[in-house]
Amino acid sequence: MTSTTPTLVAAAAALNASKIYGKNDSEVRALDDVTVDFAEGQFTAIMGPSGSGKSTLMHCLAGLDTLTLGKVFIDGTDLSGLNDRELTVLRREQVGFIFQAYNLIPTLTALENITLPLDLGGVDVDEAWLNEVVSAVKLESRLTHRPSELSGGQQQRVAVARALASRPKIIFADEPTGNLDSRSGAEILAFMRHAVNDLGQTIVMVTHDPVAAAYADRVVFLADGKVVDEVSSPTSEQVLDRMKKLGS
Ligand code: ADP
Ligand code: MG
Numbered sequence: 223m224t225s226t227t228p229t230l231v232a233a234a235a236a237l238n239a240s241k242i243y244g245k246n247d248s249e250v251r252a253l254d255d256v257t258v259d260f261a262e263g264q265f266t267a268i269m270g271p272s273g274s275g276k277s278t279l280m281h282c283l284a285g286l287d288t289l290t291l292g293k294v295f296i297d298g299t300d301l302s303g304l305n306d307r308e309l310t311v312l313r314r315e316q317v318g319f320i321f322q323a324y325n326l327i328p329t330l331t332a333l334e335n336i337t338l339p340l341d342l343g344g345v346d347v348d349e350a351w352l353n354e355v356v357s358a359v360k361l362e363s364r365l366t367h368r369p370s371e372l373s374g375g376q377q378q379r380v381a382v383a384r385a386l387a388s389r390p391k392i393i394f395a396d397e398p399t400g401n402l403d404s405r406s407g408a409e410i411l412a413f414m415r416h417a418v419n420d421l422g423q424t425i426v427m428v429t430h431d432p433v434a435a436a437y438a439d440r441v442v443f444l445a446d447g448k449v450v451d452e453v454s455s456p457t458s459e460q461v462l463d464r465m466k467k468l469g470s
Contacts, residue, residue, distance in 0.1 A: 231298040233392045233424040234283045235259035239292035241278050241447075252278040253289070254447035260392070265418040265425045267435040267456075269465065270444035276428045277322070279444065280394045283426070284317050285309050297391050314343050318385030320395035324377045326369040326384075332376075333365040336383045345388065352387055358413040359383045375402045382410055386417060395427040399434055411437040432461035443468055 229235065241253040252275045260266050260283075268276050281287040283294050285301050294301050296316055304312060318339075326335050336356070340347050356362055359379040369377050378401055385393050395414075399407035415437050417423035427438065435441050436458040443451040445468055453460055 229259050229261070232259035232295070233262040233264075233297060234426065235295045236279065236283060237293045237295070239279070239282060239289050239294060241275070241282060241287070242290040251447045253282070255292070256444075256447070256449055258442060258449050260424065260426050262391075262424050263418065263422045264440060265415060265438045266427070267438035267441045267461075268426060268428045268444060269430065269435055269441055269461070270450075270468075274444040275447040276444055277396055278447075280319075280396060280426065280428060284319050284394050285313050286319065314339060315388075316391040318388065318390040318393040320378075320381050320385045320393065320398045322396045322400065324369070324381045326377055326380055328369050331366050331368055332361055332372065332380045335369070335380050336361075336365075336387050339384065339388050343388070347387070348389075351389065355383045355386045358416070359410065375406045378402055379406070379410065382413075386413075386423075389421070389423065392424040392426065395425065397428050397430065399429065399431065404433075407431075407434065432458040432465065435461045 236256050236258050239253050239256045240251065243250040243252055256279060268279065270276055278287065282289050285296070296312060299312065301309065327338065330338065337347055356365065359382055361376065361379055361383060364372060364376055372380065378398065382398055399410055402410065411434055414425055418425055429435050436456050438456065439454065441453045441456045441461055442449055443464060450468060451464055453464060
C-alpha cells in the first residue's frame with residue numbers, strides 16, 4: 223500500500239519518520255514510521271482524522287519542526303544535515319508554507335505581506351508573476367489594506383499569494399480553504415491546480431474536504447501517525463468512500 227523505497231530526490235520525502243511527543247505514559251506518536259514522497263510537479267492532498275499527524279508531517283517536511291527518528295528531504299537535501307543558517311536559507315528559497323492561521327504580519331499591507339519572503343531574501347519581484355498571483359486570488363483592490371481590515375477569506379488569500387509569489391520548489395498548505403466559502407475556496411483550488419499544471423509547481427495540501435482533495439493528483443491518507451492508504455487521480459466520491467472506510 224505504501225511505497226517502501228521513497229524517491230529521495232522527489233520534491234519532498236520522509237524516510238522512516240517518527241515524531242514522538244512526551245515520555246512514557248504520556249507519549250504521543252504524532253508520526254509513526256512514515257515513509258512517503260511527493261513528486262515534483264504534482265498536487266498531493268493529505269487527509270485523515272484530526273490528530274492523525276497531518277500538520278506534524280508537513281511541519282517536519284518543511285523544516286519548521288524536527289523529527290525524533292528518521293529523515294526528511296527537500297529536493298534531495300537531507301534536512302538533518304543542515305545547520306540553522308542553511309535551514310533558514312533552504313526554507314526561504316525552496317519552501318512556501320500556508321498556515322491554517324494565516325500568520326500575516328499585522329503592521330504590513332496585503333502587498334507587503336505577499337512580497338515579504340522575497341524582500342527578506344533580497345530577491346527581485348517578478349512583476350508579471352506577482353500580478354498573475356494577485357489577480358488569481360482576487361486581491362487587486364485590497365493590496366493597501368492591513369490584515370485587520372480584511373475578512374478571514376481575504377487574509378487566507380493573502381497567505382496563499384505570499385506562498386506562491388516566490389515560486390518555491392514546494393508549497394505546503396495546511397487547510398488553505400478551511401475558512402473560505404465554497405466559491406472563494408474553489409477559486410484558490412483552481413489557481414493552485416493552474417500553478418501545478420502550467421508552471422510545474424509542487425503542492426502538498428492538507429484538507430478535510432473531499433471536493434478540495436479531488437483537485438489533487440493524489441490523496442495520501444494518514445491515521446494514528448501512519449500512512450494507511452492512497453488514491454491517484456481521485457474523484458470526490460472515491461475520496462469520500464475511502465474516508466468512510468477509514469472511519470474518518
Ligand atoms: P492533525 O494535523 O492531523 O490534526 P497533528 O499533527 O496536529 O494532527 O497532531 C498529531 C498528534 O500529535 C496529536 O495527537 C496531537 O495532540 C499531538 N501533538 C501535536 N503537537 C504536539 C505538541 N507540541 N505536544 C504534544 N503533542 C502534540
Ligand atoms: Mg492539523
